[in-house]
Amino acid sequence: MLSIDSITTIQLVDPAVLSDPHYWAHTHRKSVADRKDGLETETLLAHSRLTLHYYKVYCQKKGMEKVVHDLIEACGFGKEEGQTVYLLFLYAIYLHDLGKINPAYQAKILENEYFCKQYHKGDKSQHSLAGAYLYIDHMYKVVLKNPSEGVCKFLAAFAYCISRHHGKLGNGRGFSELGLWNERYFRSELDSEAFDRIEYDMQQTLHGRTQGNEPLAFYILGRLLYALITGCDYCATQEFMTGQAVEPAVLGEGGVGLKERYDESTLCRSIRSYQKDPTSFSGDPINELRTQMFLEAEKNLLAQPEAHIYYLEAPTGAGKTNMAINLTLRMLEVEPKIRNIVYVFPFNTLVEQTKEALEPYFGKQLAVINSLTPVLMGEDEKEENYDEAWLDHLFHNYPIVLTSHVNFFNALFGCGRNQCFPLLKLCHSVIVLDEIQSYKNGIWREMISFLQCYAKLLHIKIIIMSATLPQLDQMLRTVDAQFVTLIDDPSSYYQHPLFRDRVHLDFSLLEQRQEKITLEELKERVLAFKGRRVLVEFINKRTAQAFYELCKEECNAVLLTGDDNGARRKQVIDRIQQGEKMILIATQVIEAGVNIDMEIGFKDISLPDGEEQFLGRINRSCLLKDGGVAYFFDYDDAKTIYRGDARLQYSIMDPVIRKSLQEKSFDKIYELVFAELLTRTSKANGRNIAYLDQDCVQLNCQDVEKKMELIEPTYQMFIPYQWEELNGYQVWEEFKELCCNREMSYTQRKVELSRLALTMSYFTFTAYDDKKLLGAESFGGYFFIEGGEQFVEDGILDRKTLEKYFGGVIW
Template sequence: MYQLLDIEILKREDLWAHTREGKKNETLLEHSQLCIDYFNEYCRHKGIDEIVQNLIRTCGCNDIEANIIYDMFVNAIYLHDIGKVNPAYQARRLNNPMFKNNGIAYECNSNHALPSAYIYMTEFMPLIEGQSKRKLSFFLFAFSYCIARHHGYLKNTDGFKDDLMNCPVQCYYGKPLDLNKNSIFTTDKGYTRIKKHIKDEIAFFILCRLLFATITACDYCATAEYKNDIKFDISIIDTDDFSIWKKNHQKGCIYKGIVKYQENKDYFKSSPINALRSDMFLESEQRLKQFPNANIYYLEAPTGSGKTENSINLKLNILEMHPNVNNVFYIFPFNTLVEQTAETLEKYFEKDVDFAVVNSINPIVMKRDIETEEVDYEYSYLGRLFNNYPMVVTSHVNFFNFLFGCGKEQV
């Protein structure tokens, strides 16, 4: 479990996060808490908390260090917008009358992302004193950078220390940030010494990118809920979906034919190709059950051998064996294969409900209000942005963007 920092300035009722005509202004604390609510939802449905903790341990952290870093991770989500305490942001961006006559509001810029990183780092610096200070500083620095960039994209960290030191927050946030006390912050080159303190650099990269993605997702969802009065539901495959899918698949003529072939090897005597397809189908299922905990399975077969039917059967078996698996992605190198697979899937699953095709050809799946039947464009956009569907059929281009893209709309 995590512990959120108790910061007095965050509790002020006169500090807003968002406004909307005809609705009560959202306080900064309300938005921060709503972001954490969405983080908890992602943990419940996607196991984000377990993934984060595993990544932290893979970085070579002991239990005490891991607990601190996990708190840092969650608080980065909680405090990603705390820079909105900036009087200039309140007065000029939100038209908050409480700050209209505040002289400070017109003396500094109205940015909030970099001030958020500054305040976050300032609040955590005293909490990482001790033998592990240097190691923890790498995480703190990286997490702060994710906060600073949460409305843009990730790039290299050159100059980030200077940006922090030149951030004009002293006029509205009284605590100073002295980065010279910590050797990794003395020069930007200090950050390149990460290899001495972080056991697995890839795990560290994934952790930081996951934080950036989680901040972005929780912020988007929380903001959309306030603006549109609709809670964003995280789409997963539930037990009802699975039961229907399994029945639909087993009612199909291909599955029935394979079952008959399994009972009588002469069933496809006049069609050797179907006998071969059936053997592949049955053998792949047998191998899956033989190694149920493996992470990668490889099936090589020529065109027309029934790989898509195989994949559907294997997918249903995996979902049955591993209830924690609740989303499926089909990834293809070409859009023609995406379209062909979608056609096969439609035999058993409802397009735009059970699965969505995400590529440059297919339009965004439109979410409609149950009562009014009106299209909710914001919800539909978020669904596409986050691939928020039980099953996704997409291309390598999108897949690699998910893995390595650095923009807030790619993570």
């Protein structure tokens, strides 16, 4: 087997042109003033070698070589052909910039005077597409001898990645553009037969088919090569420009240091004490149950460390966050090659809550990467530190990362370079996916197909956890990964009186009604409890606001929706946690993971998962002697909110589903949902899952990205108003000034913008139809809405007034 160690001793055969010192890869001036004497140059050969060096670094730090070999084997290659494909893979990284021999690129882009007379005015200066041709030509000359069709397919795919390494991945089936490239500087080096052969390979081999489980492995291998080409290229360029080497941030073997800190915590010592002698436990009964679940999950993980995906299903309030911390640390013990931990959440509120829980144990090794958290900087804010900080942010280059499900899916399916960089850190990692039931229901089957392949082939351990956990492997056509349930019988905990009787479910508002409930009727029922902590959840923001307006004069009513900024949301949650009696009128924003404890609940019915997540906010601490009460009613049509969701037809209006909710038998509900999804994705139409194989085989990355899109595209409105000490108009001007500041370096500007992101979010609201925003100033990805005071009062967006202003619904 070719190994990375052998690469250091076996010289890759260079194209003759690569060794010519006249060809540069990059130039760099120490300052703008140094127009002549300050020019530093890097030869194309030096850059190519440094890029391959960074592949070696990833092999040493992240076990990348093993990952690549396993992917090639999963694509169906035996030992001999597999070695050839691996060599093609290495050359693709090494020769990715060979197209820079273009005289127009050397003269126009790099200002290389040696080539100023060697190109014609109007010649193209691109290099990526030409590099794909030159790479293939060199492979035929030094590597390939009568290659099989399968090898040619991979050669074409790898060349495609080279052609896209300064842009986005597109659809491989559209790779016919190669035939349009006819620049003299490289075509003259190829005889007509070679040119025709290359053109055929590129246009035809990406249109073939593979069998079995090879399509997804082929897709993942192509994406990984693209991430390695762009990532190693970025690191090598960064080192030349700054003089600083880049190191992938990883945990010590076995998680040394982290495990000890956690094991010495008061919470963990209490659990270990119970483990040694359950009779000595002096805590309350709910903590005893949590401890039992903790130990059972740990035991099952340690018994099956070879598995790829683990399910952690436990009731709301069972301490899943603490269990997840322990499970990730135990995984580091039994799998020493695991070097990173990634926690993935569908909501930023969960990110912040989990960060608070993790920081005492993980400290500075922990980083949050989402749209609201500033880029981490070192102590000195020098220019080179901005460069380093921005690279770390792009690559998720921290030992432990908390991030969003959108960022995670970008790493798995995104087409852009910045989106793909974190894929390199996912190899040999533990990933915790929280609240997976909130991911778009229509792609669950495709999602689990990809997750099992990524987990097995990139050596990832995935822990999926939720109180309403769909065991998605039941929808797999072929089970290749090993799935383990960490709690043997979740129902034994769900049915325990402490969890089962924590909330009494009342369906009286749904029964024997000819018409839906009115808001006036609902108000009367809700205000009967106005001296207590009451939660009223609607599924429509406008309805929530209308009910708030109806109630606010007669009680301590508080409105909380997805429109509210993080600071206001925290204020409301703090008030609840301090024991304030209020009627909280909210939307689904409070469902998953929000740490509030209410006494009474009213909920507009939606999906079974949503109903259970809502129940998790009632009597969360189990301290109410007689339990809490949750009333369900029907007001807004859930179909308008959850369009296309397979769970819609299984609402609690059905007595069977209602009984399953009462008994916490979510597996029975999911059996019905899975059957519906299997039917949908097996019909003879564009949603048939067979098209996923076709897209993977053809490297139709753009189509796969679209298919795996978690949320619909949205547009950001910036509505300025006075929020406490913040003036929205001043924040907007600061944002515009930062965007237009060309005295700052690119990386410093990006870091400063990330610092402003949270403040910007206080005045940012979402719209789904930009056509309704005609007339609004558009800048920097935002629509600026003048006169925000008329639309926002006490931090609450008045949707009705805003709709009237724009003449129609904009979300």
